[in-house]
Amino acid sequence: MLELKTSRRNPDSPVIYILDDDLSMRESLVDLFLSMKFEAKAFASPDEFLAQAELGRAGCIVLDVRLPGVNGLDFQKHLERAGSLLPIVFMTGYGDISMSVRAMKAGAVDFLAKPFRDQDILDAVLAAVDRDASRRRDMRRHQEVTDRLETLTAREREVMEAVVEGLMNKQIAFRLGISEITVKLHRGNVMRKMQVKSVAELVRATEQANEHLSRIAKPAMVRVA
Numbered sequence: 375m376l377e378l379k380t381s382r383r384n385p386d387s388p389v390i391y392i393l394d395d396d397l398s399m400r401e402s403l404v405d406l407f408l409s410m411k412f413e414a415k416a417f418a419s420p421d422e423f424l425a426q427a428e429l430g431r432a433g434c435i436v437l438d439v440r441l442p443g444v445n446g447l448d449f450q451k452h453l454e455r456a457g458s459l460l461p462i463v464f465m466t467g468y469g470d471i472s473m474s475v476r477a478m479k480a481g482a483v484d485f486l487a488k489p490f491r492d493q494d495i496l497d498a499v500l501a502a503v504d505r506d507a508s509r510r511r512d513m514r515r516h517q518e519v520t521d522r523l524e525t526l527t528a529r530e531r532e533v534m535e536a537v538v539e540g541l542m543n544k545q546i547a548f549r550l551g552i553s554e555i556t557v558k559l560h561r562g563n564v565m566r567k568m569q570v571k572s573v574a575e576l577v578r579a580t581e582q583a584n585e586h587l588s589r590i591a592k593p594a595m596v597r598v599a
Contacts, residue, residue, distance in 0.1 A: 388433035388503045392416040393423050395442050420444050429458045434502035439466035461502035519582045525567050533560040
C-alpha cells in the first residue's frame with residue numbers, strides 16, 4: 375500500500391520531481407529546473423521516490439517510461455490509486471504512439487521523446503505546474519463552500535434543498551409543515567451562511583459542495599434534484 379508523505383513546507387510552493395535511472399539525465403534536469411528557480415528533486419528508482427517524495431506538495435512529476443523493476447505507465451496507475459494528484463510529464467527514449475496515447479489518456483500532461491530540447495521540457499513542466507495550481511485553487515474553493523454548508527442547521531438544509539429544487543416558499547412551507555414566514559427566515563439564513571445572493575449562486579454552491587464531497591468520498595452529500 376503506497377503512503378503519501380505530507381510536507382511541513384508551504385504546500386503551494388511547487389517542486390519538480392524527476393524519476394529516471396539515468397544519472398546524467400537526472401543531473402541535467404535538476405540543473406535546468408534550478409536555473410528556472412524551481413525546487414527540483416531527482417530519484418533513481420520508484421522505491422527511492424516513494425520513500426522520500428512529498429506527494430501532497432504542489433508541482434509535478436517528470437517520469438521516465440522505463441524504470442528499474444516497473445513500467446512508468448504502471449507506476450502512474452499506482453500513484454493514482456495511492457491518491458497522488460500530481461500531474462505527470464513522461465519522457466522516454468523508446469516511446470511509440472500507442473505508449474504516448476496510453477499515457478495521455480491516463481492524464482499525463484505531455485509525452486516527450488529523448489533527446490528533447492530544454493524549452494520543450496520547460497513548457498511541459500510549466501503546463502503541469504499550472505494545472506496543479508488550478509486544481510488546488512478549485513479544491514480550496516470547494517472546501518470553503520463545504521465548510522459553509524456545515525454551518526447550516528438540519529432545517530436550513532431542508533429549506534436549501536427545496537429552494538435548489540425550484541420550489542416556492544409556499545410549496546416549501548407545505549412540504550415541511552411550517553409557516554411561510556418561517557421558510558423565509560430559514561431561506562435568509564441559508565443565503566447569508568452560504569454567502570450567495572441568488573438562487574443560481576446557491577445551486578452552483580451546492581454543486582461545488584457535492585463535487586468536493588464526492589472527491590473525498592464523504593458519505594453525506596447535499597441532495598439536489
